[in-house]
Amino acid sequence: MNIIAILCAMPAALATWGVHISRKNILLPQTNSRQFTLMTYNTSSMGLVRYVTDKNKEAAIYNTIAAGSPDILCLQEFYTNDHPDKDHHIQRIRSAGNYPYHYFTCDKTHWESWYYGIALFSRYPVISASAIPCGKSTFGSGSTFLQADVEIKGDTVRIFSVQLTSYMFNSEDYEKMKAPKGSGLVYKMRSTFRARSGQALQLAALIAESPYPAIVCGDFNDTPVSFTYKTISHSMQDAFLKTNAGWGRTLSYLSPSLRIDYILAQSPVNIHSSKVFHPGASEHFPVMACLSLKKN
Numbered sequence: 001m002n003i004i005a006i007l008c009a010m011p012a013a014l015a016t017w018g019v020h021i022s023r024k025n026i027l028l029p030q031t032n033s034r035q036f037t038l039m040t041y042n043t044s045s046m047g048l049v050r051y052v053t054d055k056n057k058e059a060a061i062y063n064t065i066a067a068g069s070p071d072i073l074c075l076q077e078f079y080t081n082d083h084p085d086k087d088h089h090i091q092r093i094r095s096a097g098n099y100p101y102h103y104f105t106c107d108k109t110h111w112e113s114w115y116y117g118i119a120l121f122s123r124y125p126v127i128s129a130s131a132i133p134c135g136k137s138t139f140g141s142g143s144t145f146l147q148a149d150v151e152i153k154g155d156t157v158r159i160f161s162v163q164l165t166s167y168m169f170n171s172e173d174y175e176k177m178k179a180p181k182g183s184g185l186v187y188k189m190r191s192t193f194r195a196r197s198g199q200a201l202q203l204a205a206l207i208a209e210s211p212y213p214a215i216v217c218g219d220f221n222d223t224p225v226s227f228t229y230k231t232i233s234h235s236m237q238d239a240f241l242k243t244n245a246g247w248g249r250t251l252s253y254l255s256p257s258l259r260i261d262y263i264l265a266q267s268p269v270n271i272h273s274s275k276v277f278h279p280g281a282s283e284h285f286p287v288m289a290c291l292s293l294k295k296n
Helices: 002-016 053-067 088-095 186-210 227-233 240-245
Strands: 035-042 070-083 101-104 109-110 114-122 124-133 144-152 155-163 214-219 235-237 261-266 267-274 289-295
Touching: 035 053, 035 114, 035 261, 053 070, 070 088, 070 155, 070 214, 070 240, 088 101, 088 114, 101 124, 109 235, 114 124, 114 144, 114 155, 114 227, 114 289, 144 186, 155 186, 186 214, 186 227, 227 235, 227 261, 235 240, 240 267, 261 267, 261 289
Parallel strands: 035 070, 155 214
Antiparallel strands: 035 289, 070 114, 101 114, 109 114, 124 144, 144 155, 214 261, 235 261, 267 289
């Protein structure tokens, strides 16, 4: 009976646990000119808390980006402000990271100069980019998929940076468990699952239609054993599972094993190594991978 239980649990374990013990959380240096690095990071509005920037959180974000220095940087729950007295993060990141190319979905504008959405910064040319509607979010990130075609050393890849619908639980939600059917936490979970499943199917269709090798990164708000992950990752490589070890936790609370942020790549893309960074003040832990395109 124990053997049957182990066999039944094996697929879930293999989708969750990285087994490359000798390369645990090591981002190997680039060894040839075709390699490039990509980082995905849910920045939780760049440290903005109740419209005031938490300088410790902001510093942790910038220090982590500087430490990784990725060639392509994908930021979800991104916030920027072009008011002279506020934080113009687009300008700061472009300058600090030497990113001549960028694209910002700008899913939400507040008070004329407060902008929220998903951002991509690149040291390689962005040939084209667009924000593809995928739902409705009041939090400024998660209303669109960022799609960008990036030319890397003579080849083109299509990058999708996404943040899928979150449950967005709060302290009152657990009290609603006692509410009548249709108004409690279970109803909220069902509604969120339905919305996120639809986004996963939409994203999978976009991947299948891509004329270029696809890379998907971002915050799926779901685990490796979920319908969401399985739908999106079909026929794709998971950078963490491919090269790393352990749980690969990317959320700083709720569970020590919760991995909800991913870098996935289609098989024409080689995955050489990956790393999960652990900035102390961040809610999400960024993931970075060293990649390359296979030679024809």
